[in-house]
Amino acid sequence: MVLLPRPTPGPVPSAGPSSSLSRCPRIPSPGGTLSPLPGDTSVLAGLYGPAEVKGSRESPDGATVEVLLRPKVGLPGVAERSREQLLRRTFEAVLLGSLHPRTSITVVLQVLSDAGSLLACCLNAACMGLLDAGLPLSSLFCGVTCALDPHGDIILDPTARQEQEAHAVLTFAIDSAQRKVLATTTRGSCSAEEMQRCLVAAQRAADTIFQFYRDCVQRKYSKS
Amino acid sequence: MKETPLSNCERRFLLRAIQERKRLDGRQCYDYRNVRISFGPEHGCCVVELGKTRVLGQVSCELVPPKPNRATEGILFCNLELSPMAAPGFEPGRQSELLVKVNRLIERCLRNSKCIDTESLCVVAGEKVWQIRVDLHLLNHDGNIVDAASIAGIVALCHFRRPDVSVQGKEVTVYSPEERDPVPLSIHHMPICVSFAFFQQGTYLLVDPNEREERVMDGLLVIAMNKHREICTIQSSGGIMLLKDQVLRCSKITAVKVAEITELIQKALENDQKLRKEGGKFGFAESIPNQKITAFKMDSAAVDTNNVEEQAEEIITKADPPSEVFAKPILHTPGTAQIGEGIENAWGDLEESEREEAAEEEGESSTTAFECQRTETEDTSMMNEAKDDPIVLSDSEEEEVVILEPQEVPKKTRPQTTLKQESTSKKAFNKKRRKKRASR
Amino acid sequence: VGAPRPQRSPRREGPGLLGPCCGAAPLRTVEPLEYYRRFLKENCRPDGRELGEFRATTVNIGSITTADGSALVKLGNTTVICGVKAELAAPALDSANKGYIVPNVELPSLCSTRFRSGPPGEEAQAASQFIADVIENSQIIAKEDLCIADGKLAWVLYCDIICLDYDGNILDASTFALLAALKNVQLPSVTINEETGLSEVNLKQKNPLVIRKHPVATSFAIFDDTLLIVDPTAEEEDLATGTVTVVTDEDDRLCSVHKPGGSPLTGAKLQDCISRAITRHKEVKKLIDKVIKSIKPK
Numbered sequence: 001m002v003l004l005p006r007p008t009p010g011p012v013p014s015a016g017p018s019s020s021l022s023r024c025p026r027i028p029s030p031g032g033t034l035s036p037l038p039g040d041t042s043v044l045a046g047l048y049g050p051a052e053v054k055g056s057r058e059s060p061d062g063a064t065v066e067v068l069l070r071p072k073v074g075l076p077g078v079a080e081r082s083r084e085q086l087l088r089r090t091f092e093a094v095l096l097g098s099l100h101p102r103t104s105i106t107v108v109l110q111v112l113s114d115a116g117s118l119l120a121c122c123l124n125a126a127c128m129g130l131l132d133a134g135l136p137l138s139s140l141f142c143g144v145t146c147a148l149d150p151h152g153d154i155i156l157d158p159t160a161r162q163e164q165e166a167h168a169v170l171t172f173a174i175d176s177a178q179r180k181v182l183a184t185t186t187r188g189s190c191s192a193e194e195m196q197r198c199l200v201a202a203q204r205a206a207d208t209i210f211q212f213y214r215d216c217v218q219r220k221y222s223k224s
Numbered sequence: 225m226k227e228t229p230l231s232n233c234e235r236r237f238l239l240r241a242i243q244e245r246k247r248l249d250g251r252q253c254y255d256y257r258n259v260r261i262s263f264g265p266e267h268g269c270c271v272v273e274l275g276k277t278r279v280l281g282q283v284s285c286e287l288v289p290p291k292p293n294r295a296t297e298g299i300l301f302c303n304l305e306l307s308p309m310a311a312p313g314f315e316p317g318r319q320s321e322l323l324v325k326v327n328r329l330i331e332r333c334l335r336n337s338k339c340i341d342t343e344s345l346c347v348v349a350g351e352k353v354w355q356i357r358v359d360l361h362l363l364n365h366d367g368n369i370v371d372a373a374s375i376a377g378i379v380a381l382c383h384f385r386r387p388d389v390s391v392q393g394k395e396v397t398v399y400s401p402e403e404r405d406p407v408p409l410s411i412h413h414m415p416i417c418v419s420f421a422f423f424q425q426g427t428y429l430l431v432d433p434n435e436r437e438e439r440v441m442d443g444l445l446v447i448a449m450n451k452h453r454e455i456c457t458i459q460s461s462g463g464i465m466l467l468k469d470q471v472l473r474c475s476k477i478t479a480v481k482v483a484e485i486t487e488l489i490q491k492a493l494e495n496d497q498k499l500r501k502e503g504g505k506f507g508f509a510e511s512i513p514n515q516k517i518t519a520f521k522m523d524s525a526a527v528d529t530n531n532v533e534e535q536a537e538e539i540i541t542k543a544d545p546p547s548e549v550f551a552k553p554i555l556h557t558p559g560t561a562q563i564g565e566g567i568e569n570a571w572g573d574l575e576e577s578e579r580e581e582a583a584e585e586e587g588e589s590s591t592t593a594f595e596c597q598r599t600e601t602e603d604t605s606m607m608n609e610a611k612d613d614p615i616v617l618s619d620s621e622e623e624e625v626v627i628l629e630p631q632e633v634p635k636k637t638r639p640q641t642t643l644k645q646e647s648t649s650k651k652a653f654n655k656k657r658r659k660k661r662a663s664r
Numbered sequence: 665v666g667a668p669r670p671q672r673s674p675r676r677e678g679p680g681l682l683g684p685c686c687g688a689a690p691l692r693t694v695e696p697l698e699y700y701r702r703f704l705k706e707n708c709r710p711d712g713r714e715l716g717e718f719r720a721t722t723v724n725i726g727s728i729t730t731a732d733g734s735a736l737v738k739l740g741n742t743t744v745i746c747g748v749k750a751e752l753a754a755p756a757l758d759s760a761n762k763g764y765i766v767p768n769v770e771l772p773s774l775c776s777t778r779f780r781s782g783p784p785g786e787e788a789q790a791a792s793q794f795i796a797d798v799i800e801n802s803q804i805i806a807k808e809d810l811c812i813a814d815g816k817l818a819w820v821l822y823c824d825i826i827c828l829d830y831d832g833n834i835l836d837a838s839t840f841a842l843l844a845a846l847k848n849v850q851l852p853s854v855t856i857n858e859e860t861g862l863s864e865v866n867l868k869q870k871n872p873l874v875i876r877k878h879p880v881a882t883s884f885a886i887f888d889d890t891l892l893i894v895d896p897t898a899e900e901e902d903l904a905t906g907t908v909t910v911v912t913d914e915d916d917r918l919c920s921v922h923k924p925g926g927s928p929l930t931g932a933k934l935q936d937c938i939s940r941a942i943t944r945h946k947e948v949k950k951l952i953d954k955v956i957k958s959i960k961p962k
Contacts, residue, residue: 040265044309044363046308046309048308048312051312052226068307068308068309068316070305070307070309070316070361072269072280072282072359072361073282073284073357073359074357074359075317078789078792078793078796079793081786081789081790081793082789082790082792082793082794084786085786085787085790085924085925086924086925087925088925089906089924089925089926090924090925090926091925092925092926093905093906093925093926093927093928106308106312108307108308108309110280110307110309110361110363112264112269112271112280113264113265113266113269115265154532170921173925175928177928178928178930180928180929180930181923181928181929181930181931181934182923182925182926182928183923183924183925183926184921184922184923184934185920185921185922185923185924186801186918186919186920186921186922187797187800187801188801189801189802189803189913189917189918189919190917190918191916191917191918192540192916192918192935192938193536193537193540195918195921195934195938196535196536196537196539196540196931196934196935197532197533197536199536199931199934200532200535200536200539200931201532203931204532287757396757398757398758536931539931539932539935540935542932542935543932543935543936543938543939544936544939545939546939546940546942546943546946547939547940547943551947552950553947553950553951553954553955555954555955555958557958558958558959559724559725559726559955559958559959560722560723560724560725560955561722561723561951561954561955561958562720562721562722562723562951563718563720563721563947563948563950563951564719564720564721
């Protein structure tokens, strides 16, 4: 489910925030049927920009992208920083930042609940946020998490428990133009063949998610 | 991003409206905005909406050693975060004045009022107690953060379940939710904050001010109270003088509002419990009303992963297999070795020259210093040529000096000759250095 | 078109690809990307390497005598030192039979002009997390091996990785330094006296750590969205449109495929990276074996 409200009351500033709440669509793997478990991962994305930028961060070539990932419990640590870097570089790759030089684009991601596949959900929420803010993008992207269970079968969009039991968990960011890999990060170890299998599965799943994006936006801009 | 300041005409407009007993959102002076409570998928997680102000509350627990002066009491810790998610003016990680003030108030409201029984959180006296942590995140800022955060805090605490433990001697066993049902915290009472904004030195009063009203107010009175009409905390800020009657009137209003909100909280908690028992759907995603145009939901969709293997196989077979040719590692001294690829070299000679060198440069600790020389692949060939010369312990800086001499490298020459020339020049250079050293 | 960047180290000019009328140095300053493209078109790089070629890799182990294990790794100019310090501590409640490995990557201001002193920046934190992930994913050391007495005593290995000279590809150098330093660790034997319940450390009898896996990282920079170059220098990293790091172990399993954003790649390109990483692993494995053998008492 995706929510695209304008949260700030009163007159929205020109560089107003937009936010989106994304719930990963749950995709069962072909083998086992996976009932949509109560309690899915949800991430709230808020976006500001293009807005003024602090002097030291100003870039004459393009927009400065800043990503803040807020965990639900405690303060952001090293793990969040590393994810922020991955997310920021992913956004930079698709954002046509050169159209907005000397500005800042801030993406704030707040974890609302983590039931597995968190990074993929962050990517999806952020992409919806970018889309809702109307920023020029070269392509869309989506996040897909694959887990390899002990038998070597692929589980798409695993739950927290499945992630724990899996011998490897791979997260891909796939672009919408050519289904190429924008970003990837892995946990656990797997063979090259298993990785390629996951990648192909993720690329297939990406089609479903892009269709979901399309439906969301269509619904948003249609009168009903 | 900076906060957009309020213009003078906006300020005047707001104040005049307040004088005429009108509020921008159409409320009466003593009206509280709608409170909406939704629960997350796990226990101890809730979102409280006060009009457009939204706060996420999350409670977590951990076994820690107790504070030395309170060996038999658990610890309650509250923390409110103001991230730019709520409003562009908030900076992440900065302890702003507002943040410190609100945090202090929440702490007084939840912790100092002893609303939860901390003694029941003791596991082994003096050794292990539960630390209950309440994380509050402001998701959207439309005024009156304190009230929303206090409601979110107490709701999350009421909703939370901690794992069950058993103690045998000094061995503590923590049970997973599957083994034993988690236990709720024992809550003595539910303190709730109600804020009053004063305008024109206390002439006008508004309950539950929104963000605009907060900006033009002169003073703020916050009263925390439970449904038994016990005041837990009272704070007046902004530097206005209030009459006794005003405070009394406010406390009466507080009592009414608190009774309403407590009832709402209890209803919401019961509702959620019922849903969970019935195994229905809950969680934020479920609580978003579906009829909203901007909300959209997709149920699980099957993805065809049938011939994934073949496709993956194809990619792998098409790719070049890993090369079977490797560079051989070269051992310089015990504990130091190198691989430099793509260069064919008589390394044995090099080693010899190094040994000589090592002997020459006695006293200087050997191995690490050498490496500087071998950094660039070209160096190795150069050193070969210069093997009869004892190599001066120099580092790459020098060769850079050599290159920088304008006459040295004619760009037209082919790579190999360039290399040779450079190395000869280097040789000459080294010789010079050696002479210098000798003369010293 | 990129802004002119300060030249950190004027290095040897490459082969004479550029016509006589066109001086290379000004081009490198004014249009560094164009300068690089001209080299890459000819399948070589300004420092004379081929696209798939690593810089010379040098390793020295036991560089710090005060540490329990240490190694210094040079990858061209990039220099990284890793020291492992072992301490005793009580294991965590929920994993009573496990020790701890605490890695930390430091990028102090001395190693490059791009870093400032003070708390670690994003790159240092991301590198620390990467190293922690590699340790966790590859199971380089079984944490159970670090436990001395269940629930009572275990080793904590503090692995401090400090960059001394930053010239790109910090992840490969750090991973290698960590591996070499761990191979070098000698822990004193610890016994628990049953009568007193106190631990006794025998400093004379030292045992090496059991290294279960040998993870080796191979980094690539993506140039102009398509071209992959191995072992990028700092300059190449700045000009590149993305990086990929592949970590493999001796069984050719992937311990990490880390691509933090940047230009999109196809699966086939990733496979090329993996093939190259496997070759690199074999080379590095030989290197480390040789070094370890060389210091073994004969």
